[in-house]
Amino acid sequence: xxxxxxxxxxxxxxxxxxxxxxxxxxxxxxxxxxxxxxxxxxxxxxxxxxxxxxxxxxxxxxxxxxxxxxxxxxxxxxxxxxxxxxxxxxxxxxxxxxxxxxxxxxxxxxxxxxxxx
Amino acid sequence: xxxxxxxxxxxxxxxxxxxxxxxxxxxxxxxxxxxxxxxxxxxxxxxxxxxxxxxxxxxxxxxxxxxxxxxxxxxxxxxxxxxxxxxxxxxxxxxxxxxxxxxxxxx
Numbered sequence: 001x002x003x004x005x006x007x008x009x010x011x012x013x014x015x016x017x018x019x020x021x022x023x024x025x026x027x028x029x030x031x032x033x034x035x036x037x038x039x040x041x042x043x044x045x046x047x048x049x050x051x052x053x054x055x056x057x058x059x060x061x062x063x064x065x066x067x068x069x070x071x072x073x074x075x076x077x078x079x080x081x082x083x084x085x086x087x088x089x090x091x092x093x094x095x096x097x098x099x100x101x102x103x104x105x106x107x108x109x110x111x112x113x114x115x116x117x
Numbered sequence: 118x119x120x121x122x123x124x125x126x127x128x129x130x131x132x133x134x135x136x137x138x139x140x141x142x143x144x145x146x147x148x149x150x151x152x153x154x155x156x157x158x159x160x161x162x163x164x165x166x167x168x169x170x171x172x173x174x175x176x177x178x179x180x181x182x183x184x185x186x187x188x189x190x191x192x193x194x195x196x197x198x199x200x201x202x203x204x205x206x207x208x209x210x211x212x213x214x215x216x217x218x219x220x221x222x223x224x
Contacts, residue, residue, distance in 0.1 A: 047211075047214065107161060
């Protein structure tokens with residue numbers, strides 16, 4: 001069965017960087033696009049961008065341009081999201097999700113990133 | 118960016134009720150419109166894609182209507198497990214954008 005398993009919670013200081021991983025299983029990793037979406041505590045959903053796991057082509061939300069990087073390791077069926085210059089407003093749950101028909105049909109369990117001094 | 122506006126932001130309903138949630142896009146999204154359900158502490162779950170197509174495994178009491186800018190999610194016969202927050206999302210243009218959510222709770 002399709003699964004996306006994310007790395008564990010992180011606590012970071014303002015100005016630091018964080019990397020969250022998303023390991024895929026149960027399907028052909030390189031054939032799909034993975035998106036990243038975040039959700040601040042008690043808030044709505046915010047799209048961050050996407051990466052094609054086969055070609056490594058990326059598209060980032062302009063809101064995060066210059067601070068965000070998506071990479072992938074096909075040998076490990078894993079996608080990575082790195083966010084730099086963290087600020088308190090980046091405290092959120094970060095989700096990876098698979099794109100099938102311009103929708104997000106499978107999601108990771110979420111990774112809480114807390115930014116606090 | 119395309120703005121997605123949901124209404125209402127919350128509603129109270131009883132088991133067995135018919136519930137309708139609206140989602141309006143600031144411009145045409147050509148039926149690139151998806152609906153998700155989210156329960157506390159869990160990731161969102163895809164219910165409806167392409168405005169009206171039911172995701173595999175989702176009960177048939179969930180349905181979606183299609184239009185240029187106005188979309189609805191209907192739950193016909195609300196069940197106890199349906200109390201959750203629902204989000205619409207457009208995938209016609211990047212950045213993909215979500216509605217602010219509609220919380221459905223027990224009356």
